[in-house]
Amino acid sequence: MDNTDMKQIQWFPGHMAKTRRLIASNLSLVDAVVEIVDARSPLSSRNPEMDHLTKNKPRLVILNKSDLADDKTTQRWINYFRSEGSEAIAVDCKSGKGLKSILPVIKKSxxxxxxDKRARNGMTGAAVRLMIVGIPNVGKSSIINKLAGSKRAKVEDRPGVTRTKQWVKLDDNTELLDMPGVLWPKFEDQDVAIRLAFTGAISDDILDIETLAMKLLSYLAENYPESIIERYNIDISDNETGLDLLENVGKKRGMVISGGEINTERAAITVIDEFRGGKLGRISLENPPEKEL
Structure with missing residues (x-):
């Protein structure tokens, strides 16, 4: 992605620094770590410090919002995480798809x-304690509530809602330690920041929505052109820029203001909202890294 017209994005509220300390100090209380990532951008939606913070604890990576991502790409990501030593599964917290497999996978894999050790020692009734982590707005609280069967965790469609740790009892033998969402001190790679902005992990208040929509449309034109053609009924040519595409969306949706000018801000809000709502189809924003031979 071309970042020349995007201001540098920084995101590290004070409570996220506290989260890093909470993870480190509470790790000894749990048997395994459950890490939630966004299936559309699994690597960008992982805190790069998480491997270090969670040390050598067994881990399950959950690719949430998989119903919004490209199926084939998601499977490649599952294979990637498994090759890196972590079990991985795809779920969708809204429909509930895959959620019933989470606890069995944890306990059996x-x-x-x-x-097995507990069974040999006659400790089959001992509780399994899990720490659940993930960046803001990745669907962590929704997954917890589905697993717990009640509204245990606070859910809002904005980043940074969970501020303190809380224990959630899933059943008689499973307890979950919910940690606040944590990003990282600074984005070394602005492409990562932009992908997070696309999905809503970064507050829209610190971004230029029109620039963001233009970048998204440019990405879609190159990788998923049918999503633009089918949704907005516009042609895509090799010469069109993100601004051209955004103006065409505004024209097709009748977003014209005085003097025939296109209301690009309104068009941008529409594009971003429709992408996040899955109305542009199943789209993945990044591919797994290529393994070195």
């Missing part, structure tokens, strides 16, 4: 060694 992620914690198989621990569960």
């Amino acid at each position: 992620v914690l198989k060694e621990l569960m």
